[in-house]
Amino acid sequence: MIEENLLLDHGARKIPFSKGDQLFREGESALNFYQVASGEVKMNNYNEDGKEFIQGIFSAGESFGEPPLLANVKYPANAEAINDAEVFQLSKEQFLELLTSNPQVHLKITETLAKRLFYKAIMASEISSQEPEHRILRILDYLKNHVHKTEGKFSFRVDLTRQQLADLTGLRVETVIRATKSLEKKGELEIRKRKLYR
Template sequence: MIDPNLLLQHNAELLEVEKGHIIFDYGSKAQFYFQVKSGEVKMNNINRDGKEFIQGIFYAGQSFGEPPLFADVAYPAGAEAITDAEIFRLPKDDFFELLKTHPQVHLKISEALASRLYYKAIMASEISSQEPEHRIIRLLDYTKKHIQNLEEHEILEVNLTRQQIADLTGLRVETVIRACKALEKKGEIEIKNRKIFR
């Protein structure tokens, strides 16, 4: 996303966080731009019944939690390290100064936000009206094209657990397992050694 050297030039610090560490909580005020250097981070909500809904999973080179910076609102979800991770943290004022002085970076951020907005719109429609198999295929195809940047003919090795697929699609794990078996029978995915390929 943003060149690490540019981040460091604008006062970013590199944090080392352990798996399970909470980076920010739901409802806290947005004060920093975050970008993953290594590891994985999820943004999630937990409902009253304790069920998790994952808003997104972010990998090396990706940023997370920017919309509240622009809107000057609290975080609508929390962020947690899924693995041990290194994360750049840049204060809000320094982030906006960087964007003002580097318009090409501003454009990249806008493109990333637009892509996430598109994904949210697609998944909101899927969750409200589509069958589990359809939801899973849409998630995998989005991951293939927009996260892994693979061509249609290339094979995606899905690095999400069944639980993460469930949390990203609003399904139960058991439903994901059944739907994946049905998708494999239809030739939509392949399952080898418990790994999903699309």
């Protein structure tokens, strides 16, 4: 999203994280802007029973955690490296200076936040009321059309595990497995070498 050189020019540090490392925890103060350089990071919560709910997965070039940073509130979720990753970290003061001096970057950040609000609105209504198959198709279609911008039937390869899909939709992994098999029979998905295609 923000060019690496621009981040570095404004004082960003590129920090390595190993799989499972926490970048920040729910309830901590938001002090930095983060953008993935390589690898993947997820933002998640756990309910009282210890079930994980993934708020989002972010890969190279994507930023995360901006709303609490800009709103001066604490993080509503954890950030954790899904695999070995490198992440740019820029202090809030330096980030705000970058935005002020680069209006086009500011606009990009605003557009990204608007898209995330759109996603959250869709998922909130889906998770509260819809059947598992519908929830799965909705998240896959969002990823296909709005994130990866892929066209054509079965052209989008889903690089999420069944567990990650469960955590993104608030379902149990067993339910995801059953629902995806049912969706394949209905011609909504294809399963090739254990990978889903939409």
